Amino acid sequence: DIQMTQSPSSLSASVGDRVTITCQASQDINNYLHWYQQKPGKAPKLLIHDASNLEPGVPSRFSGSGSGTDFTFTISNLQPEDIATYYCQQSDNLLTFGGGTKVEIK
Amino acid sequence: EVQLLESGGGLVQPGGSLRLSCAASRFTFSTYPMSWVRQAPGKGLEWVSSISGSGDIAYYADPVKGRFTLSRDNSKNRLYLQMNSLRAEDTAIYYCATTWDLHRFDYWGQGTLVTVSS
Numbered sequence: 121d122i123q124m125t126q127s128p129s130s131l132s133a134s135v136g137d138r139v140t141i142t143c144q145a146s147q148d149i150n151n152y153l154h155w156y157q158q159k160p161g162k163a164p165k166l167l168i169h170d171a172s173n174l175e176p177g178v179p180s181r182f183s184g185s186g187s188g189t190d191f192t193f194t195i196s197n198l199q200p201e202d203i204a205t206y207y208c209q210q211s212d213n214l215l216t217f218g219g220g221t222k223v224e225i226k
Numbered sequence: 227e228v229q230l231l232e233s234g235g236g237l238v239q240p241g242g243s244l245r246l247s248c249a250a251s252r253f254t255f256s257t258y259p260m261s262w263v264r265q266a267p268g269k270g271l272e273w274v275s276s277i278s279g280s281g282d283i284a285y286y287a288d289p290v291k292g293r294f295t296l297s298r299d300n301s302k303n304r305l306y307l308q309m310n311s312l313r314a315e316d317t318a319i320y321y322c323a324t325t326w327d328l329h330r331f332d333y334w335g336q337g338t339l340v341t342v343s344s
Contacts, residue, residue: 163334211329215273
């Protein structure tokens with residue numbers, strides 16, 4: 121089974137900051153890496169697929185990069201509405217989520 | 227806009243059974259792979275099971291293999307999850323989701339809560 125290690129588990133940043141979350145797979149996942157946003161009490165929302173492809177309608181301050189086993193998710197200009205928990209997910213071999221990163225405003 | 231509406235959750239005793247249902251609309255259901263993803267209270271997301279558009283192949287996470295069965299009725303635009311031998315650790319919100327190419331969850335329902343407790 122492929123394990124996904126996401127870090128940090130939580131972070132606090134100021135409005136306008138650049139925020140970075142990393143996700144490491146236990147083996148090469150061929151860029152089958154996707155990122156989700158989950159706001160409190162709501163269902164998750166797909167933001168980025170296949171490591172770096174932004175879903176339609178998602179603000180351009182969100183971006184993803186990486187390949188192989190190491191991936192990065194970035195919010196370039198943190199906004200109050202970005203408060204949420206973010207998850208990575210691999211789909212190279214079945215489907216596995218990372219543990220999540222809770223983003224708060226400082 | 228894709229709509230997914232889960233139902234069937236509730237309180238069940240350990241060892242009991244429950245069948246979840248997901249009613250889908252506003253997309254071509256029969257061509258779309260579907261999945262269930264769950265979230266235990268205060269915890270992260272966990273993939274449970276996925277099924278192809280035709281329903282001829284299904285995949286399961288290890289914790290539910292042999293206890294849960296995923297099926298679909300394309301004539302009714304419905305997805306089902308039969309859950310048997312339920313355990314306390316199955317307590318979670320269960321989300322129904324469309325699953326693009328069996329890779330990513332692109333649309334989600336609002337979830338249904340399953341509580342396994344005596």
